[in-house]
Amino acid sequence: MINQKIKKLIIKYVTDSLLDNEADILLKWLDFSKNRLLFKDYIQTNYAINYNLNDFDTNHIKKKLLSKIRKDKSIYYKYKLNTVFKYAALLIVFIGLGYTYQQGYFGNKTKHSKLNIPNEAITLQLDNGEIKILNEEKTSKVKDETGNILGTQNKTKLIYNANDTNRQSFVYNTLFVPYGKKFEIQLSEGTTVFLNSGTTFKYPVEFLEGKDRLVYVEGEAFFEVEKDEEHPFIVNANDINIRVLGTKFNVSSYKEDMSINTVLVEGAVNLYDKESTYSTKTAIVLKPGYKATWNKSNNEALIEKVDVKLYSAWIDGKIVFRHMAFNEIIKILERHYNVDIVNNNKVLGDKFFTANFDIESIDQVLKSFNENHSIAYSIENNQVIIN
Incomplete structure (x- = not known):
């Protein structure tokens, strides 16, 4: 897991604002192979870039970086990056890190060429990789790459249109809510999800007939799931899956935390290891008013009765x-x-x-x-x- 200090350095690196001493800290951290994998995974999750770190040469990287730092040692690097795409290209030229787009993730690259993403922006990534900045003060229509209207953003809430097409495969969008912000989303079948600070949420723009309603969350979210007995709602929270039919619950699954916490307000949920096939015989059943603390190190869960209001207070700030x-x-x-x-x-x-x-x-x-x-x-x- 990546601690907060290193995570902020990575973000500053992506946004071209690292100081020379901070670059040295980050490079020392990257000396360890496990940290390079964490770096790769973090960039993939938040910026849709896939780095090939098999031939990672730390000394070469440090030499190139520090050479550039000396040209303006007093403040910042002088490279102006307008997009995540240009950041990846810069890495190729100056630090020898190869990159590839995630297969099928980026469509028309020119759509990214003029996008400059602030550190504190709430962003929506479309299925083709295009990233949109969501202005919290405005109302606008959200469209896909072909111009079809997916839904409406009303300030800090995004509402998707009800299913009205016959899609044959899932089309996913990804919301990223940075630190210091919160956001709300209503999915196409009516489920409402509140997203806390530092949360990434991946979900289908429409759900398919006969298929489970599968979504992915890293961070913290409160779900009010629309009941549909024929289409179970499944939340993938890093190491575990949470399976429900219709219910209200909170899940906290930050990568840097040692556990994944699920608190049930009403209804019923079943928890099981994401690598396992769901079975009513082996899944952990959680009752309203209880919290399940899933230990990441041993994949065991502790169940305890709690005051559920304490775990949803963040929704009201x-x-x-x-x-x-x-x-x-x-x-x-x-x-x-x-x-x-x-x-x-x-x-x-x-x-x-x-x-x-x-x-x-x-x-x-x-x-x-x-x-x-x-x-x-x-x-x-x-x-x-x-x-």
């Missing part, structure tokens, strides 16, 4: 902690406020806190923690340093 270690709280604060938190206070990291926040700024939140446990912190730009 609230963050709630109940006897939670500060190291875990940091992850939530980073996502909610879109900040990078460096905690140098090891004792504080293991302390447990109970707190509720609503409209408070990150500074106000830290002051609140300071009332219970004296801490020294500083905030500069989007970075918080705790000593």
Whole structure:
């Protein structure tokens, strides 16, 4: 898994804003083969680029990068990237990383040539790879590559049209919600999904007759599933599948977390390993008012009764902690406020806190923690340093 610091460096690399010292940190991290695989997977998931890292030469990369850094050591690299496509091309020229488009993912490449994606933009990626920026202040029609209207975006909600065609194969769209943002989507068959900060959600623009309603989520989402007994709704959340007919539940499945949490509000859900075939005999049955914590390391689940309201409060912009270690709280604060938190206070990291926040700024939140446990912190730009 990629920690928050490295993830932010990768994003800054993609957007051409790495400082020279940050580039050195990222390159040292890439020295390890497992990290190169994580890098490749992260880029694939968020930017639809597939890197061939078999011949990855770290020394060659560092030499090329640092050579460029010296030309403007005081601030940033001077390459202006307008698209993810140009970023991939830059990697080929300067750091020797080959790239290929995911098969069938990119259609007309010229559609990407003028797209400059801000770090904090909510984006919609069409089935052909075209990326659209969703303006949270506007209402607009969402169209596919041929101009067909798929649905309507009304500020922070995207509503897909009801199934009205006879498609023979699934056509997928992918929504990405960055840190500090939230979004809502209504799928073509009526299911509503609330997406929390730092979430990627992949789904069909239409569901097919006789086929399961399969969607993919990485991050956190709250589902209100439209009941359809003939077409089970299945959520793939990294290591597990969550199978339902019609229900309300929350799933938290961030890559950097050690577990996948599923909280059932109403209805019924079955959980099973994504590599296994679904069976009522082996699947874990979750009842309303209970949480299943799936341990990624051993593929075992812990079931416990919880207050379900605590796990859906984020939909209304609230963050709630109940006897939670500060190291875990940091992850939530980073996502909610879109900040990078460096905690140098090891004792504080293991302390447990109970707190509720609503409209408070990150500074106000830290002051609140300071009332219970004296801490020294500083905030500069989007970075918080705790000593």
